[in-house]
Amino acid sequence: MTTPRRLRACPRRLRAWRLALPVTALLALPARAEAPMRGHGGPVRALAAAPDGLTALSGSFDQSAILWAIEDGTALRVLRPDDGAVNAVALAPGGRMLTGGEDGRVALWSRDRPEPETLPAGHQGPVVGLALSPDGSRVASASWDGTARVTPLGGGAARVHEGHRGNVNGVAFLPDGRLVTAGYDGTLRIWAGDDPPRTIALEAPLNAVAAAADGEIVAAGADGVVHLLAPDGRPRAAVALPPSPVVALALSPDGRRIAAATIAGAVALIDRAQARVLFHLAGPGLPVWSLAFRSDAELLTGGGDRLVRRWDLATGEPIGPLALTRPPDPLAAFAGDRGAEVFRACAACHALTPDAGNRAGPTLHGVFGRPIATAPGYAFSPALKRLAIVWNAETIAALFEVGPARYTPGTRMPEQTIAAAADREALVRFLERATRPAP
Template identity: 50%
Template sequence: MLILLLLLAGLPTYAQEAVHGGPVRALAVAADGTLASAGFDQAMILWEAGGGRPRAVVRWDGGAVNALAALPGGGFASSGEDGRIALWPAVPGLEPLRVLEGHGGPVAALAVRGGLLASASWDGTARVWDLGGGPVRVLEGHQGNVNAVVFRGDGLLASAGFDGTLRLWPGQGVSLTLAEFGLPLNALVALPGDVLAVGGADGLLRLVGPGGGVREVRAGARPIVAIAAAPDGRHLAVAGLGGSVTLWEAASLRLVHTLEGPGLPVWSVAYAPDGASLWTGGTDRRVRRWDATTGRPMGPIETESTEAPPAGLHPQGARVFRACSACHALTPAAGPMAGPHLHGLFGRRMGAVPGYAYSERLARGDITWTRETVADLFTRGPDEVTPGTRMPIQTVGNAEDLGALLDFLEMATR
């Protein structure tokens, strides 16, 4: 079925951004620079290091993906609304390498240190998982949602939650309240010297020392929902519901830059391994790249392909389909991808590709794909054409682009 995560359709090719099918809730960067982004469209997208082209799109989670973390060896962990944690290799297939289960509510944050993975959940617990298969530590003590976890430099796990407490977990399930602020805390990162940076509902950025001492500065009038530390720990990026991202010098809490976005909530931020650039994602569905030194937008994240389309195929349609190729192959010979292959699309019933794990709604097979039904899908959107599907909401609003895409598919999928 032609359900495509239209990452860039309808955007200028010079845009310094890329698009999800819903708000971007989480970002993570591997040591080689590979960026992972995820969000409310239930998709995790891996972007090639440097060039920023989509390398893979994974649609496995049973709800919104709220949290990502880079794993040792180049893979990623993802989790979210359904409470399961999926461990993915650097080159993901249709299924994760391993699934960690036990949380009774959505997972809000993940953190990795060596062979350990920590998770924060709205079931009121944090958990520490041994990636080698050892026992799981269940950490209870917060009153309400646990929103953030991080490993300090000394190896101790720290957590923050809706109850306004910042806690340390020295072992054996015992927690120490390092600080208490009386309002929900949403974001947490570790800095050198066992300092923790925490942000919450009052818009204040707080640095909490190993002994509990607090320094603070107002980062904005709206709640802070994400914080990232530069690799050397010298700078912080703070994102909030007000729509802008502020960059701070950690030692002095001096404001360095303000990154002006679209005025919509920014849910996620992550630095590149070299600290020279950072990415942001939020409610406008876009992943944006910025110069961390100047505070200016960089780009393009996705560049226009210089390859000519195959002979005889519609060039404009090939350009539109380029955004779809991260999910769908044109031939059955391609390896596993997030979506089924499109060979023989026209005249095929929905949910008919053998061996592909369709959702219950699409497996009904009550639509036959024709030029008219594919056009209807991208005009009204999958939420209208196939209500109940888990697929992201997207349309192709430009009639010329839609016609070109259909012309391309009619030839390329024969």
């Protein structure tokens, strides 16, 4: 067990279960002052905090978003978009909420309607980032279809920004209304009306971007470097947080500090003016996927432990009693098994046992001999339900030989292949043992 601590500046630097509790149970949860916000059944992928600091909205790989009362940690409302993980959230004026997710849609929710309005964003791939314009009238969405789109909340067609070679992972608005996009192609692009964008090539794929009230741009990505750039894109400074990729950024309300989260689980607090690390927040060693400042004095984090945590930025300590225990390793019993090691890349999305339930993907318990798209309790896409595949040693091996996109068109499974035939065979043999129902 690791005790949370404040670390002085130093050189070191997935999808999940459906929500286990029904809405009524979540709303009935007792107040837990100064406790983590519990309720998601999977990693917390996105966070946004209201300007008044009273509420926060979180999105999760468990295919839900939750509106929280921050102070007592209770769930005020649970939102369920049509399909897939909720990768991005934003809070709009008038108590409205925005969600963007795996299905490529951006949804606008109001306080008095149970069902959302689907905005005409029209993405052909997962939405992974949202940003509200300075006047609150438009939302920008970043998508793995290679585009960013700006959609009026009051109605009207979306403006499409194309040009990135690959995933667009982040969007932000500058104070003057220009749009900034960050891409997996390692470029930052600044868009003004119909003019061609200004393109700034950085050294690694970019995962996140934010913009300060004075127009300075903050971007970071796979190399663990936080870049600070002028409003016209000219580099000003860089802060290195290697070796872990930075996956989320947030700016304090006063703009003086940057929070940068890494996939290794650490969060760096950076003095923006001086471009130096002030200290690190040390969590349980699990990925931190999302950040939001509640105020200049408090930070919210969400990550692989399925919790929304609160941090006192005056001390660098967690607020409330936080048990930072790492969840048990479901593969510990298979130490030394090559197939189990290959399966580790799948463990964030698929459980092996019946009691673990469905995650972002269905449980694999009893998968051998099961027709595709028939695991109980999981919402499969219509495209998968039309396929005539029965899972066995041959079909599972073929899935990873050619890749999910080719073998199971219409799947939401991340694209991945296993090049070595020996590794594919080891994975299949492991799954035969680990998913076999008890006699």
